[in-house]
Amino acid sequence: MNGNDMTFERYLFENRVSPTPEFSARIDMACEQIRRQEARAGNTGPAKRKRRARPRRKLRWIAPVAAVLVLLALLFSIPGVSQAVRGWLNDMFRLTDYMAAEPDDREENADIAEAVQTPVPSESTSTVRYLDETEYYDGVDEWRVSNGFAAFSRDDYAWVADIDPEAGEILYDGRNLIVNTVIHASPSRFLGMYGGEGERFDLWTSSVSVTVGGETYTDFDDQGGGLALQSLTSELGGYDMDAVNAADSVIEQTTLIGRQSPAFPSGPVTVTIEMWLMDGTIDDLGTVGLVAILTQTLTFDATDGNGMLDAAYSVTQQLSGVVPMTTWGSDGYIENQMFDLSAVTVTATVMQRTTGVGVSIHYTFPQGADQETYFDSIVIGAIGNRGIQYEAVVDGENIGKVWHGSDFLGVHDDPVLEIPLTESELSDVQTITLRPLMRYLSAYSIDGSEYTELPFNEKQLLNHFSGRYTDVPLEDCDIVIPLH
Amino acid sequence: MERMEEQPPRPDIRTADGFTAAVKQIERLLFAASFAVLGNGDACADVVQMALLKAWEKRASLRDGAQFKSWMVRIVQNESRNYLRKRPNLPLDGDIPYMEEDHARLDVKRAINGLPETARLIVMLYYFERYSARDIGALLNMPEGTVHSRLSRARNQLRKELPDYER
Numbered sequence: 241m242n243g244n245d246m247t248f249e250r251y252l253f254e255n256r257v258s259p260t261p262e263f264s265a266r267i268d269m270a271c272e273q274i275r276r277q278e279a280r281a282g283n284t285g286p287a288k289r290k291r292r293a294r295p296r297r298k299l300r301w302i303a304p305v306a307a308v309l310v311l312l313a314l315l316f317s318i319p320g321v322s323q324a325v326r327g328w329l330n331d332m333f334r335l336t337d338y339m340a341a342e343p344d345d346r347e348e349n350a351d352i353a354e355a356v357q358t359p360v361p362s363e364s365t366s367t368v369r370y371l372d373e374t375e376y377y378d379g380v381d382e383w384r385v386s387n388g389f390a391a392f393s394r395d396d397y398a399w400v401a402d403i404d405p406e407a408g409e410i411l412y413d414g415r416n417l418i419v420n421t422v423i424h425a426s427p428s429r430f431l432g433m434y435g436g437e438g439e440r441f442d443l444w445t446s447s448v449s450v451t452v453g454g455e456t457y458t459d460f461d462d463q464g465g466g467l468a469l470q471s472l473t474s475e476l477g478g479y480d481m482d483a484v485n486a487a488d489s490v491i492e493q494t495t496l497i498g499r500q501s502p503a504f505p506s507g508p509v510t511v512t513i514e515m516w517l518m519d520g521t522i523d524d525l526g527t528v529g530l531v532a533i534l535t536q537t538l539t540f541d542a543t544d545g546n547g548m549l550d551a552a553y554s555v556t557q558q559l560s561g562v563v564p565m566t567t568w569g570s571d572g573y574i575e576n577q578m579f580d581l582s583a584v585t586v587t588a589t590v591m592q593r594t595t596g597v598g599v600s601i602h603y604t605f606p607q608g609a610d611q612e613t614y615f616d617s618i619v620i621g622a623i624g625n626r627g628i629q630y631e632a633v634v635d636g637e638n639i640g641k642v643w644h645g646s647d648f649l650g651v652h653d654d655p656v657l658e659i660p661l662t663e664s665e666l667s668d669v670q671t672i673t674l675r676p677l678m679r680y681l682s683a684y685s686i687d688g689s690e691y692t693e694l695p696f697n698e699k700q701l702l703n704h705f706s707g708r709y710t711d712v713p714l715e716d717c718d719i720v721i722p723l724h
Numbered sequence: 725m726e727r728m729e730e731q732p733p734r735p736d737i738r739t740a741d742g743f744t745a746a747v748k749q750i751e752r753l754l755f756a757a758s759f760a761v762l763g764n765g766d767a768c769a770d771v772v773q774m775a776l777l778k779a780w781e782k783r784a785s786l787r788d789g790a791q792f793k794s795w796m797v798r799i800v801q802n803e804s805r806n807y808l809r810k811r812p813n814l815p816l817d818g819d820i821p822y823m824e825e826d827h828a829r830l831d832v833k834r835a836i837n838g839l840p841e842t843a844r845l846i847v848m849l850y851y852f853e854r855y856s857a858r859d860i861g862a863l864l865n866m867p868e869g870t871v872h873s874r875l876s877r878a879r880n881q882l883r884k885e886l887p888d889y890e891r
Contacts, residue, residue, distance in 0.1 A: 248883065249851060255832040256852035259755035262769040267751055270776035271744035277780070278740035337781060433798070434782075444802060466802065470782070523842075 261574070261702055265626075268707065339411055339418045340468035340493060351664055355545060357410045363508075363539035364407035368532050370394050376527040383528045399425060400517060400532050407538040408491060412504075412545035414591070415598060417496040419511060420468070421536045427472055427484045433520045434469055436479045440520035441531070443467055445494045451510045465494035465513070504542040512537045554589040557719045558582070559676070563712050566626050566681040566694070567617045573699040576680060581714065583609075584618070586628075588674060588719050592666065597659040599642075599674065599721070601630075626679045626709060632659055633673040633718075642674075666723060674719040682710040737783055737792055747776060750793055752853055753863075757797040760845035761804035763816040763837040768804070775803040794863050835885035843878040850875055 381391040408420035431438030445465030450457045468491040474480040515534040523529030565579035583606040591598040605614040618627050632642045642657045683691040735742035758768035779799045816837045849855040861868040
């Protein structure tokens with residue numbers, strides 16, 4: 241490296257692009273969610289869960305009913321266990337885990353099991369288009385050859401012609417839709433990309449379109465998907481290679497996550513999923529690594545999933561009290577202030593779903609105020625891990641903090657808190673109370689230094705810091721949600 | 725160029741404490757991986773939370789803990805790519821002047837965002853995070869020579885984009 245390069249190197253380093261404070265805060269949020277998940281799993285974790293023995297096929301439709309009734313009665317008779325059962329349903333990712341398991345190996349839950357559908361085969365179609373049949377082919381061979389790879393040839397990927405994507409199961413709860421597509425290929429084709437031993441192909445969901453009655457209907461805020469290989473993992477860690485070698489298909493799992501979106505109209509809904517099959521030895525993300533585009537179209541009935549949404553109703557509560565609040569301006573400055581909440585109103589709209597209770601939290605801020613700053617400062621997750629959080633008290637029992645779905649993107653929509661009570665559990669519950677807490681940034685540390693208290697009424701410009709947060713209960717602001 | 729810090733002990737990512745500790749060790753790497761795809765720091769924050777939760781769910785699929793960094797980079801980049809495909813008009817940070825008052829920083833952001841995606845990541849790791857070419861190669865599963873050749877091409881492009889760097 242010559243002197244010129246050193247100058248250039250120093251120039252780049254001194255003006256480097258660094259993580260934003262929000263980036264660090266989101267990592268902290270995710271870490272906290274992960275610790276909570278593990279804490280919950282500690283009560284009913286995989287090692288302690290008794291898996292139902294695989295029933296004989298002829299008993300498959302009879303055994304679950306009896307088993308579920310017995311198990312539920314047993315579980316709810318033991319103090320503390322009912323809460324743990326509620327816990328495992330706490331977010332979207334547990335639902336995807338549920339769907340990724342073989343039906344006979346799933347956690348017992350009658351409500352959710354009932355909501356899982358299999359599309360009618362006659363209404364399911366699929367296509368596989370090799371790269372050279374797509375609009376992405378231009379220039380790929382030139383790039384591949386100039387970068388030391390062979391030009392695209394279907395002969396190199398002959399196995400792809402037999403993939404035959406097939407509609408698997410669907411879980412729809414009026415807000416979230418999870419679709420399993422069966423891909424007829426050995427899992428070993430993909431393991432090299434997923435930390436195992438095998439080839440390095442990958443499959444990810446590129447786009448999803450939804451039509452209702454022939455008209456386009458796309459009201460999901462987030463969508464994505466990828467291979468679900470959980471059922472092939474070993475309890476000892478890594479993959480169970482016997483299971484891998486025995487399998488002749490894998491599941492591509494697509495999730496469509498809604499926030500406030502209205503349910504689909506009851507009746508048939510058609511979903512078209514486009515998946516990109518990538519050659520990871522070339523590039524698992526860019527079009528130069530594209531092997532084929534798989535398209536799966538299927539139709540399912542949204543009626544059952546919509547059923548409970550009709551029960552949505554709202555409770556409004558005026559907030560009160562003067563509490564610490566951290567504001568984060570668009571100029572990047574952070575400031576703690578004592579904030580009077582008496583002009584803020586919160587409306588909780590309750591939506592019972594097959595997979596739990598969703599409570600949409602909508603705030604009304606004072607007229608003429610800076611609505612954006614209010615939103616960013618008060619709505620938890622809008623920017624960073626601070627703002628108003630809620631504990632849920634179910635019939636007098638505090639079940640801890642409840643969280644909005646991890647799909648929340650903080651773009652001026654209302655977060656939806658997920659309260660993990662399913663239909664069966666709700667029948668015995670009289671009230672749910674939401675108890676608000678203000679969480680503010682009380683101290684920060686930069687590059688591992690000692691924590692420094694964030695002063696009040698003094699703007700600070702902080703870069704990639706670690707935050708320490710403090711919760712302050714909001715007195716006399718409980719939101720009581722009657723259920724019956 | 726050698727990395728400046730000793731490699732910390734590798735946490736057990738099967739536990740929440742180990743996983744989160746391992747993530748914190750590579751926070752800047754994850755940012756670079758996401759920014760290389762998105763070119764927008766705010767969007768990186770949106771993506772990383774989802775990516776980490778997915779990674780936690782899929783942790784059992786990581787057979788070799790030594791591959792944690794590569795594995796996380798790939799998950800973050802996949803998630804970033806999915807995010808971008810849904811938001812094709814996502815602005816690049818360098819195109820939002822108010823976000824950066826320092827002109828040199830803004831110039832660097834713009835220049836970085838003008839590079840091809842893989843080169844962006846390599847440049848960020850090499851010049852910003854001080855990874856060696858060998859480490860970058862191991863991380864991105866490419867020969868060290870390829871890292872050097874891409875760095876060389878990227879350096880030439882950056883020089884054209886950053887004519888004022890020698891000051």
